[in-house]
Amino acid sequence: MNAAIDYASNNRRTLLPPRSTERFARPRLLELPRPLGELVHAHDGRELRLRGIEPGDVAALKRQFARLSPEDIRRRFLHSMSELPEPMAQRLCRIDPAVETAFVLMDETVKPAELRCVGRIFVDHNTNSAEFSVLVEPNWTRQGLGALLMQRLVDDCRRRGLSEIWGYVLLENRPMLQLCKELGFKRRPSPDEPGTTQIALQL
Numbered sequence: 001m002n003a004a005i006d007y008a009s010n011n012r013r014t015l016l017p018p019r020s021t022e023r024f025a026r027p028r029l030l031e032l033p034r035p036l037g038e039l040v041h042a043h044d045g046r047e048l049r050l051r052g053i054e055p056g057d058v059a060a061l062k063r064q065f066a067r068l069s070p071e072d073i074r075r076r077f078l079h080s081m082s083e084l085p086e087p088m089a090q091r092l093c094r095i096d097p098a099v100e101t102a103f104v105l106m107d108e109t110v111k112p113a114e115l116r117c118v119g120r121i122f123v124d125h126n127t128n129s130a131e132f133s134v135l136v137e138p139n140w141t142r143q144g145l146g147a148l149l150m151q152r153l154v155d156d157c158r159r160r161g162l163s164e165i166w167g168y169v170l171l172e173n174r175p176m177l178q179l180c181k182e183l184g185f186k187r188r189p190s191p192d193e194p195g196t197t198q199i200a201l202q203l
């Protein structure tokens with residue numbers, strides 16, 4: 001019996017199987033829709049989209065780097081850098097989800113959309129822990145965004161079943177030390193990295 005027969009009596013319609021050339025053809029690579037992420041609001045009401053970082057964020061990441069002060073850069077990377085080298089930018093945007101999570105907060109009120117904040121972890125399976133870093137660009141600080149990103153990173157570490165999230169922070173970086181203290185992180189000395197301390201949260 002022909003499978004495409006329209007059984008008018010009960011309105012059922014069975015679809016024909018695809019032609020043999022299609023049935024055994026290589027599957028076409030579908031363009032997956034970009035994850036929409038989630039809209040979040042800064043304390044002052046400005047809207048940003050929270051989503052995972054994507055390979056296409058390289059240009060936005062480099063533009064953000066150009067807006068940072070030398071102090072922000074030193075606090076984030078723990079040393080001075082005059083520019084973000086292309087291979088490093090590529091690497092930071094093309095993450096390995098098995099061991100990395102990176103969230104960005106995108107400002108879509110401007111064109112092109114600008115990357116305002118980024119928070120990431122790198123997992124070390126040997127120690128069942130993850131090292132974090134976070135960066136909020138000037139003009140967007142003191143808006144609750146650093147705390148939001150840190151909380152999402154902590155949640156992600158818990159989802160992964162890790163026992164600790166930790167990071168290096170410069171001893172003079174009062175904002176970050178204060179933020180981490182409020183989130184329950186504890187300080188411990190880092191003798192091999194002078195001028196820095198390690199902060200960690202047991203999960």
Ligand SMILES: CC(C)(COP(=O)(O)OP(=O)(O)OC[C@H]1O[C@@H](n2cnc3c(N)ncnc32)[C@H](O)[C@@H]1OP(=O)(O)O)[C@@H](O)C(=O)NCCC(=O)NCCS
Binds near residue numbers: 132140145169180
């Ligand atoms: C540190 C940093 C991430 C904070 O981000 P942020 O978005 O401004 O932080 P939040 O607005 O979420 O602040 C949360 C709390 O942290 C503390 N805090 C943040 N900035 C502070 C500051 N300048 N002085 C004192 N406390 C501060 C406050 O307790 C604050 O709560 P409150 O605003 O209700 O008082 C941001 O300043 C930054 O990116 N600095 C440069 C890079 C860096 O230092 N990264 C950390 C090392 S990886």
